[in-house]
Amino acid sequence: QKEVEQNSGPLSVPEGAIASLNCTYSDRGSQSFFWYRQYSGKSPELIMSIYSNGDKEDGRFTAQLNKASQYVSLLIRDSQPSDSATYLCAVNPSGGGADGLTFGKGTHLIIQP
Amino acid sequence: DAGVIQSPRHEVTEMGQEVTLRCKPISGHNSLFWYRQTMMRGLELLIYFNNNVPIDDSGMPEDRFSAKMPNASFSTLKIQPSEPRDSAVYFCASSLASPYGYTFGSGTRLTVV
Numbered sequence: 001q002k003e004v005e006q007n008s009g010p011l012s013v014p015e016g017a018i019a020s021l022n023c024t025y026s027d028r029g030s031q032s033f034f035w036y037r038q039y040s041g042k043s044p045e046l047i048m049s050i051y052s053n054g055d056k057e058d059g060r061f062t063a064q065l066n067k068a069s070q071y072v073s074l075l076i077r078d079s080q081p082s083d084s085a086t087y088l089c090a091v092n093p094s095g096g097g098a099d100g101l102t103f104g105k106g107t108h109l110i111i112q113p
Numbered sequence: 114d115a116g117v118i119q120s121p122r123h124e125v126t127e128m129g130q131e132v133t134l135r136c137k138p139i140s141g142h143n144s145l146f147w148y149r150q151t152m153m154r155g156l157e158l159l160i161y162f163n164n165n166v167p168i169d170d171s172g173m174p175e176d177r178f179s180a181k182m183p184n185a186s187f188s189t190l191k192i193q194p195s196e197p198r199d200s201a202v203y204f205c206a207s208s209l210a211s212p213y214g215y216t217f218g219s220g221t222r223l224t225v226v
Binding site: 100103 | 146148154155156158161168169172204213214215216217218219220
């Protein structure tokens with residue numbers, strides 16, 4: 001059974017601070033990893049993807065991957081109230097988009113003005 | 114690009130009735146996925162298609178659920194007969210057959226009373 005685990009939160013962070021979201025996965029053969037943002041009542045939106053160990057930065061977002069520890073994280077710098085949402089970690093075991101992603105249940109992030 | 118288009122947006126039906134959900138993927142995407150989202154279980158993969166062919170339907174909860182993709186631009190998910198525990202948001206997503214994440218549709222909120 002492939003599992004993706006996230007702390008459900010809520011995680012409360014002051015505006016302007018760094019928000020740190022974490023995810024662990026059980027399938028050691030997993031090859032590609034994604035972070036989605038989901039606002040209440042909306043569909044998930046892809047914000048970051050990462051495929052190799054280390055850090056990947058895109059604007060205020062940084063994804064970190066450690067395959068040895070089976071751990072993925074997302075850092076949001078200079079957090080804004082508009083970042084308040086549920087963040088879903090997703091794992092693809094094959095590395096290709098042609099297989100189904102396994103999603104965690106998400107972490108609810110609240111940015112306090 | 115119109116994105117992934119799902120219909121209807123909301124569906125309320127009585128227990129025992131047949132329900133059909135529809136999805137139009139992004140043009141050029143050759144993988145299509147059906148997910149169900151509930152508070153308790155999060156996002157669950159039901160079935161996915163590559164090049165219109167069903168690849169893995171192990172997530173379909175029961176024989177009451179069926180899905181088809183008659184061509185590259187259309188897919189349906191049918192529930193017959195529907196039950197109250199089928200109430201959830203059903204998402205369709207599509208992707209290229211490459212290590213890219215999905216694009217989700219707006220979802221169909223199904224309520225079975």
